[in-house]
Amino acid sequence: MVTNIPSEPDMLAIAHLGFHVARVRLNEAVSADRSPHECFVPAMEALYWAMTLDEQLSKLDPKYRDSEEPGRRLMHGMRYARNQATHALPLLLERSEEGLTFPLSFPLEFVRMTWKPVEDLPVPERPSARQERCYRELLEGETVRKTLDRTADWFSWQQQYGDVFSRTIIPLVPSARGDESSEKA
Template sequence: MTTQPDMLQVALQGFHTSRIRYAGQLGEGHPEEQMIIPTIEVIYWACVLDEQLELNDAPYGASPDFGREVLLGTRFARNRATHQLPMLIKKRSGLSVPVTVPVRLEEMVWLPVEDLPPGRPAPRQQRHYVQHLAGTPVRHTIDQIASWFAAEQNRQGSLLGKGTASLTEVPHQPNHAS
């Protein structure tokens, strides 16, 4: 069964919409624990898109690019804890670069691979998880994935083509006075 490009656009819009919601809550200064909800939604949409493109678009599936590696690592994390995804990240104290407004003194980061729930071996995905996700802020991963999908939308012959979602645009993050 071939994935219909229209449904890929729906999934792309789902990714974009959930990313906007994530960025908005991040900019509003929501507590890190509450950020888990939109984070999971963004990650699931990203993995759905990656899997469908890998199955139905040979150049995409064969791509050795950085964004594709980040997505493979993200799929490893998602696959390790489909029902435990909030347990893949932890709160880390201290500032992270780049600094965002409002300034956050805590940030959600991906766990080290040895702290993830057990699962089926996936050496390629695990290698990319360790290389690109483990210990890094979740917000960086989400931005990297969005950049990758934006580039993929513009690749000649991509199944994503020119959709309605502009993945590089994120709403302005308001500067709230404390």
């Protein structure tokens, strides 16, 4: 019989683990050139876990909530994406077959998933100029894997230097990228 189950789950730890596991599955799906559906599911799951982690950090840490750091702006852009796609997740991303681009990064990808232009997204129910601006600047046309790598870097920075995250989370494996390059996809 298990008796050490906490009465209240540590949402930071759960969200961090969920984000990491979804990124690993996304990287595996994209690298194996799986169907769009098999790529969309872990991509959207990673997006949702990232937003859960961001929301928890915002509630617990006023410095995090009020930050204008690039990583926090990335979170605003991702929130715009999440808010616009709640009822139509695959409509947020598109796959393109571009061939090689230079400089090369490994593993090579011939099919890429990118964030769609704002004009192609569902109409916002509750518009947010800041979130839309951050989406346009930091996500629009960018590959999903690169965005999630940058998100992971932001959370890693928060683990090392943040006021709340660093005290509550056990570090995961160093990278879900397969190597240490942040310019993968």
